[in-house]
Structure formats: structure tokens, C-alpha cells
Amino acid sequence: MLQLHVLRQDTAGVKARLSKKHFADLDLVDAIIALDDERKKLQLSFDNNQSVVNSTSKEIGALMAKGQKEEAETKKGEVAALKATLQPITERLAIVEKQLHDELVKLPNLPAEGVPMGKTPEDNMVVREGGTKPALHEGALPHWDLIKKYDIIDFELGAKITGSGFPLYKGQGAKLQRALVQYFLDFNTAAGYTEFLPPFMVNEASAYGTGQLPDKEGQMYHMPADGFYMIPTSEVPVTNIFRDDIVKETSLPIKMTAYSPCFRREAGSFGKDVRGLNRVHQFEKVEIVQLTHPDKSYEAHTEMVLHIEKLLQSLELPYRVLALCGGDMSFTSALTYDFEVYSAAQERWLEVSSVSNFEAYQTNRMKIRFKDEKGKTQLVHSLNGSSLALPRIVASLLENNQTPEGINIPKVLQPYFGAAVIG
């Protein structure tokens, strides 16, 4: 969530940036500031009253010790009267604090300087493209046919076992998953990211910390008996490692990577976009996360974008980098670059990575802080990016690398996969 002092210091600027994100309820900003004013007033009057209660209680203790019962009883009466006046203040304060918080989390993160204007995916800006689109042979197939031809992924069986959107990987299909995960993790750890294998379910506090709750509740699978959520990305458990911590400034940046399956309900997604591997309920993903000094987060973002780009280049896939426009960025993000790979048979660009800088939006919720050289506590910045989401990489690999003889495996993957061709 946004920091209150930002709203106070530059109310007009905040509103302008919220509009860039196509957030309509600008009056909410004023309402929040008004709530905070009330909160301060209540807090002050509570503190002053409580202060008297505390000191009087001490006097009572001293009187009792001296055996001056009568005087003590008089003081008790005073305290009781004070506490009676205190009660409505306390109650109101609790209401105002809750309200203030509930309203504050409704504000999305503010878009950064260079974020393009716009509302829909069409307004996203292509930053650059790389790789070359392949020329497919006569009779080339989309991946949903290729997986049947080579019997490597079975959607029907997955649906039988669980439901639609839960693919069953078989034989070389399963091994390809394992090879990709391992390759991605090795690529990330070689660049200084520490590997984690996190829990695949999280509690409410963690889901809240990264911003999945309260607004994206419907996107996650929920286990009501235990109050847990299946993770939609390992960003959630990994970023929460440092929840409520004050880290050493010298430990920044903290660079983490993790593999996990990801579970997404994708409620309300229908149509041609969802065919085959394009959109599924469970998929494999390797994620990178950084916690940085607030002055260094944009530098880190650039570094992460280049890192993902190198990874895609090593897979020899045609890709492009998009700067998301204000309206298409996620609620919590200040700057997002998406990576898309071209899937030649279906002639579509598929999103395989999203690299975002959340600035202090997530860390303000999670209270991840550091002490600067003046000893002042500050929030760190958090960033993350997929490196990478497997299904669409697989779709694109299958489609782009198909030949009449089989599917060619990129050189870098061959040691992991143990073969050069799926045939």
C-alpha cells in the first residue's frame, strides 16, 4: 500500500498518477487524508487521557504502600471516571484506524515516470524485439496437436484426474519440464540469485503481503479448512521470507530465485486465448525476486530485464519486450516490462515473463525495512520477474522448432534434456 506521507506531501501529483493508471475514485485520496486527520486527533486525546490514568495508577500504588487506603479509593474513583470518558474515544479510534487501512489498500501503486499512457494491452509499447521468427514447413501444427502427435502432454487425462486446465505431462514432455526448471534455476543462481524451494501454500498474512489479498481473492485456490491459499506464483512465499524484518543495509540487494508450481483459478477466462498451454490452472514457473535499496530499484529492474532477455536468447526464441501502459499494469506495480515469445504455428505472441518494480508498495504492507546510515528506518523496494513460466515457453519451443523429423531441443537444454530431438 501507499505511504500516507506521500499522499499528504503531493496530493495533486498522486491524483495525476492515479489517473494514469485509470483509477477513477480520486476523492478517495482526500477521504483517506481526512480519516488520518481524525485518527491523529483521537490518538492525541487518547494518549493524553491514558497518560493521566497511568500516572494516577502509580500514585494509587504508592498510597497503598503507605497504607493510605482512603486516598487511594478516591483516586480509584478518578481513574474510573477518566476511563469512562476514554471508552468512546478508544472505540472510535479503532473504527477510524480500520477504515483508514481499508481505504488505503484500495489505492493501487503509482506508475513510474516513464510508464506509457494508455488503457489496454494495445497501448503497451514495444521496447525491442529479438530473435528471428522461424519459417515453418508445410503442414506445421499448433502445439495442441504436436503434444498429441508426440504423446508428451495429455489434457484429457489431466481433466480426468482433476479438471480442465490441469495438464498431465508424459515421458519426454515431463522430462522437458524438469530440464527447463533445472536450466532456469542454474541460469539464475549463476547470476547471484540464491535458490529457495518454498511452501506451495501460504497463509492469509502472506497472501496479503504481496497484494493477492484482499482484491484478488478469486484468483487463488483456497483451502478453507486450514485457511491456506495455493500459491499463484512463488513470488508470494519468497517475498514474504522477509516480512516484518529490518535487514542490514549491507545485505542489499537480496536476490532470490525459486521454482514452484503455480495455481490459478483464472475465473472468467474463456475463448481462443486459453487453448492448449496458453492458459492453464497449474503450471511450472521459476521466479526471481529482489529486495533493494530504494535508490537502486530501477537499476535492479533494468538488470533483471537484461537477465531475462539473455535467458530467452539462450533458448533461441523470437521475443519482444513491452513496456506496459498505465492501464494494463497490475494493481501493485510501479513499472512492468513484459516478455512475449512468438509461437509460430498459432502466429501469436505469448507472455512468458513480467518484470515489475513494486517500489515500497509491497514492502509497506510487509514492513520489510532497513536502517540507513543515519539510523533511520526505511522501506526497501521489492521487484520480481518470471524466469520463466514454462507452458508458453514449451508451446513456443514445440511450434517454432518443429520439423517433419521431430522437435529440435535448443542447445543449452540438451545437457539437461539428454537428447537433441523429440521424435
Added chain:
RNA sequence: GGUGAGGUGGAUGAGUGGCUGAAAUCAGUAGUUUGCUAAACUGCCGUACGGGUUAAACUGUACCGCGGGUUCGAAUCCCGCCCUCACCGCCA
């Protein structure tokens, strides 16, 4: 799942109703001393929200797993929950 023990500041750990926002030790940090390193000595050293100040100083309140309760007063007593550890049971 059963039984028992326990959750206190970065760590260890004292503290069973007021003198405890919290001993002590370690770690950290600033300084003194010292050829260097090491050691010794001295000061500082939790978080949040306020008041106050140009900035400090100073100052109020809350917080000892979480939430309630008792009391003039709670880390300390009571209730509920969560978590950790040990043993037993079950099990990959």
C-alpha cells in the same frame, strides 16, 4: 492424533501484580588506548503512532506469539487461538 514443556528486544536469557520498555551476556555501533592484528576500557544500541524542534534535545502512548478478560495497575493472573520443541502413535 495423544501427552508434556515453552513462546520476552538481532541472539542467548532473567523476570509470578506497581521500583520492568524490560536485568545480564553476546552480537552490532561510536570512541579511547595500542607498531599491525587481537585484546582492554567507555558511551550508544527495539518497533510503531503522536507532540515538539530549522534539525536535534526533549516528551506522550502502545507493543514481551495473537485476541479477549480480571484489576486503580498485567510480560507477570484467567480464557480462547496460533506456533515451536520433546516423547508416543501413524506415515512418505
